[in-house]
Amino acid sequence: MRLLIIICISFLLSFCLSITAIAAPEGKSPDLSFEELETMDFEALMNIKIRSVSKKEEPLADAAAAVYVISQEDIRRSNATAIPELFRMVPGMQVAQIDSNKWAVTSRGSNSRFANKLLVLIDGRSIYTAYFSGVFWDEHNLVLEDIERIEVIRGPGGTLWGANAVNGVINIITKHSSETLGGLASAGVGSEEQGTGTVRYGDKLGKDKTFRVYGKYFNRDDFAGKPGQPEADSWDGQRGGFRMDWKKSESNEFTFQGDYYNGESDERAQDNVVSGSSTSSFNRTVKIDGVNFLTRWEHKNSNSSDMTTQFYFDHASRRGATTKRSIIDTYDLDFQHRFKLGERQKIIWGAGQRFIVDSFEDSVPIQLNPRSRLNYITSVFIQDNLQILPNTLKLTVGSKFELNNYTGVEVQPSARVLWIPEKDHSIWAAVSRAVRIPTRAEDNIRINSRFSGGNLIALIGSDLVQSEEVLAFEVGYRTQARKNIFFDVALFYNFYDNLQTRERGSAFVENTPSPTHTVIPFIENNEGSGKTYGVELFGKWNVNGNWELSSGFTYFKMDLDQVTTATFVFENAEGNDPEYQWNIKSHLTLPHNFEFDTTLYFVDSLDNINVPSYTRLDLRFGWRPASSFELSISGQNLLEREHDEFGAEAVQFTSGTRVERSVFAKATVRF
Amino acid sequence: MKKYAAKRLISIALFAISIVCSNLAFANNLEYKIKAVLAFKILSYIQFPASSAGFEENIFKIGFSGNDAELAVFKSLESKKVKGRKISVEQITSTDNLASFSSVFISQHSGLPWQKVLVALKGTSTLTLGEADSFAETGGIIGFYKFQDKIRFLINREAAENSGLKINAQLFRVGKLVGN
Numbered sequence: 001m002r003l004l005i006i007i008c009i010s011f012l013l014s015f016c017l018s019i020t021a022i023a024a025p026e027g028k029s030p031d032l033s034f035e036e037l038e039t040m041d042f043e044a045l046m047n048i049k050i051r052s053v054s055k056k057e058e059p060l061a062d063a064a065a066a067v068y069v070i071s072q073e074d075i076r077r078s079n080a081t082a083i084p085e086l087f088r089m090v091p092g093m094q095v096a097q098i099d100s101n102k103w104a105v106t107s108r109g110s111n112s113r114f115a116n117k118l119l120v121l122i123d124g125r126s127i128y129t130a131y132f133s134g135v136f137w138d139e140h141n142l143v144l145e146d147i148e149r150i151e152v153i154r155g156p157g158g159t160l161w162g163a164n165a166v167n168g169v170i171n172i173i174t175k176h177s178s179e180t181l182g183g184l185a186s187a188g189v190g191s192e193e194q195g196t197g198t199v200r201y202g203d204k205l206g207k208d209k210t211f212r213v214y215g216k217y218f219n220r221d222d223f224a225g226k227p228g229q230p231e232a233d234s235w236d237g238q239r240g241g242f243r244m245d246w247k248k249s250e251s252n253e254f255t256f257q258g259d260y261y262n263g264e265s266d267e268r269a270q271d272n273v274v275s276g277s278s279t280s281s282f283n284r285t286v287k288i289d290g291v292n293f294l295t296r297w298e299h300k301n302s303n304s305s306d307m308t309t310q311f312y313f314d315h316a317s318r319r320g321a322t323t324k325r326s327i328i329d330t331y332d333l334d335f336q337h338r339f340k341l342g343e344r345q346k347i348i349w350g351a352g353q354r355f356i357v358d359s360f361e362d363s364v365p366i367q368l369n370p371r372s373r374l375n376y377i378t379s380v381f382i383q384d385n386l387q388i389l390p391n392t393l394k395l396t397v398g399s400k401f402e403l404n405n406y407t408g409v410e411v412q413p414s415a416r417v418l419w420i421p422e423k424d425h426s427i428w429a430a431v432s433r434a435v436r437i438p439t440r441a442e443d444n445i446r447i448n449s450r451f452s453g454g455n456l457i458a459l460i461g462s463d464l465v466q467s468e469e470v471l472a473f474e475v476g477y478r479t480q481a482r483k484n485i486f487f488d489v490a491l492f493y494n495f496y497d498n499l500q501t502r503e504r505g506s507a508f509v510e511n512t513p514s515p516t517h518t519v520i521p522f523i524e525n526n527e528g529s530g531k532t533y534g535v536e537l538f539g540k541w542n543v544n545g546n547w548e549l550s551s552g553f554t555y556f557k558m559d560l561d562q563v564t565t566a567t568f569v570f571e572n573a574e575g576n577d578p579e580y581q582w583n584i585k586s587h588l589t590l591p592h593n594f595e596f597d598t599t600l601y602f603v604d605s606l607d608n609i610n611v612p613s614y615t616r617l618d619l620r621f622g623w624r625p626a627s628s629f630e631l632s633i634s635g636q637n638l639l640e641r642e643h644d645e646f647g648a649e650a651v652q653f654t655s656g657t658r659v660e661r662s663v664f665a666k667a668t669v670r671f
Numbered sequence: 672m673k674k675y676a677a678k679r680l681i682s683i684a685l686f687a688i689s690i691v692c693s694n695l696a697f698a699n700n701l702e703y704k705i706k707a708v709l710a711f712k713i714l715s716y717i718q719f720p721a722s723s724a725g726f727e728e729n730i731f732k733i734g735f736s737g738n739d740a741e742l743a744v745f746k747s748l749e750s751k752k753v754k755g756r757k758i759s760v761e762q763i764t765s766t767d768n769l770a771s772f773s774s775v776f777i778s779q780h781s782g783l784p785w786q787k788v789l790v791a792l793k794g795t796s797t798l799t800l801g802e803a804d805s806f807a808e809t810g811g812i813i814g815f816y817k818f819q820d821k822i823r824f825l826i827n828r829e830a831a832e833n834s835g836l837k838i839n840a841q842l843f844r845v846g847k848l849v850g851n
Contacts, residue, residue: 046845176818178818
């Protein structure tokens with residue numbers, strides 16, 4: 001009842017406060033005729049362009065894929081203080097906060113802290129960790145004001161982006177330095193986000209160079225502990241960095257950028273081994289630090305041909321988790337060439353080489369053998385974008401070929417068709433294959449999980465592990481039903497094979513950790529298979545020029561099979577993702593530059609980890625008295641004092657905590 | 672193994688399809704098409720005073736200064752209406768009588784110095800759009816510019832207010848304010 005009242009009040013308030021203005025058209029339509037351009041909205045014409053799906057920019061409606069773009073305006077008007085929070089608005093994404101500094105984020109299922117089928121990139125730099133797979137989100141607390149847009153592609157993206165883009169790709173694109181000239185200072189304080197501050201300055205260097213430098217500090221309070229457990233998960237850190245863009249000539253542009261960060265991510269952890277047969281829980285601090293540097297050269301040969309060469313180095317270090325210390329250094333060189341072939345074909349091809357050097361310090365529960373190792377991925381890809389019928393029917397086919405030191409050669413092809421039967425309507429379909437290659441952990445790890453009846457249960461890696469595979473079928477439809485109404489639906493049916501399982505091996509006896517005991521090993525294997533299917537809906541209605549309503553709905557179903565009989569019940573993973581999710585978002589611009597934004601989320605239960613369904617309400621009230629000054633106050637999780645969003649995480653033995661209600665105020669000045 | 676073979680076969684088949692060719696060219700004056708469409712959309716976010724040019728006649732005259740190809744693109748707007756006022760597009764060749772236009776677009780290929788156009792339109796309620804460097808910073812109301820091969824625009828709110836034009840706040844979400 002209380003929920004209903006709050007929802008009604010929020011939306012009634014939005015409605016009552018709404019003032020009539022000019023209807024703003026919504027984004028849509030493909031290629032280049034005047035009439036088609038006319039149907040696009042501002043963002044489609046100027047900003048909302050899709051680089052990721054075809055690795056070159058194109059309007060949203062030209063994308064034969066399930067794409068959602070989070071714009072800077074979406075970010076500014078969200079309540080998010082960290083990147084994973086932004087993905088809650090995207091249909092088809094599963095987002096759950098594990099504790100104050102950890103998130104489980106995935107697309108189209110298989111969620112966990114180390115959701116390993118989602119590839120995430122920042123300006124083309126992969127932040128998918130090569131250790132366990134997945135993303136350590138606490139290493140990437142970017143300055144949200146510096147993000148130009150985030151492209152979220154649900155479904156396989158292996159043809160262009162390579163291994164691990166099995167269920168989706170997230171491409172976070174930061175602003176060009178010429179977009180951040182001048183100064184920016186922001187400060188925020190709140191009940192959870194207790195103190196955060198950002199300073200940024202950008203300027204020109206001569207006629208052809210621009211740059212920015214920034215620094216950010218943040219300090220987050222603990223969430224509530226699980227029942228019977230204390231608070232344990234505060235988070236603080238700082239980061240700084242720079243970006244410089246040099247437009248040397250009309251045909252050559254160079255980018256240099258880098259970041260340094262460090263921080264402390266506290267957590268509640270468990271030990272099931274050192275303490276013997278009983279489980280002990282304790283608080284610990286994980287210290288993180290890292291540095292990255294990226295340089296890119298964009299060269300235009302002609303109006304129909306251009307090339308991009310990019311190199312980056314990434315160093316990430318974590319100390320104090322169950323793995324005592326992990327250091328991962330990544331060196332990546334990437335080349336792409338785009339050109340027109342004849343009058344109606346656009347080709348993009350490229351090649352890449354990545355080296356990953358890692359080093360680990362063992363603990364009693366987790367060991368890696370060898371402790372240090374060099375891994376590599378060599379890749380080439382080609383994709384053809386063919387206009388079969390101009391402005392009506394487009395075919396995109398291509399494949400990536402990768403050589404890696406875990407499984408050898410991997411082929412990841414896809415074919416996508418876009419059909420525009422009439423203005424304002426586009427239908428697309430795709431079939432693609434993608435793989436997730438094994439990680440260092442699956443190959444070489446030993447996890448001493450727990451003592452059971454005097455026997456030690458251990459998970460042991462195997463160099464026989466193969467890549468997980470998906471064969472995905474997708475269809476979608478987008479329409480600009482009316483000038484101010486946009487609707488998007490995507491359906492998918494995925495067949496998975498070689499899914500990761502842990503099969504029981506032959507028991508053996510060992511002396512350490514003492515006392516002498518029998519080890520019951522579970523060996524990494526690929527005996528799983530299954531399917532997932534679902535539907536994702538998104539609609540946006542520009543009620544009038546000052547009020548925009550949008551809504552997303554997701555239905556997701558996973559059906560897994562396990563070939564052999566192992567004690568670790570593989571099918572349980574079916575219960576890690578909500579079957580239903582929906583959200584309603586209202587952005588209301590009021591007179592005198594006030595803003596009132598409301599978002600309501602519903603997330604179905606996670607049966608495998610005993611998380612009940614929950615409804616979450618976020619509100620934001622903002623005021624921009626001048627273009628250089630902004631104040632906002634926001635509230636998150638307003639319906640409940642605290643709630644669970646995810647469960648414990650077994651790999652690093654962390655317990656998780658309960659997400660609390662919070663308020664946050666922020667002031668931003670540009671000068 | 673059968674599954675593997677089938678998938679490899681699908682892979683090869685998909686890849687083979689990509690070896691195809693043929694016809695059809697794309698329109699090449701895309702830049703001005705986008706600018707014309709953006710200009711048209713921007714107009715609907717601006718409130719013109721009742722005293723502005725063409726208000727009583729219920730027509731919306733756009734003055735265009737640029738080359739013929741660009742003019743032809745902007746002429747495509749003539750079938751449309753701005754708040755019920757029918758658009759007409761005319762080439763302008765001098766700074767005389769500019770106040771009779773509701774809006775004026777100065778292309779970078781214009782034979783008219785844009786600074787002179789702004790001076791001639793000072794004190795009128797004509798919306799000025801241009802694409803020269805520092806057009807908006809120097810008193811133009813909407814200044815188009817290119818950013819990484821994409822079209823963006825600057826808004827000079829002060830210049831708009833001085834001309835008696837009211838800009839809907841929604842436009843500030845997509846355009847960048849001068850000095851911001």
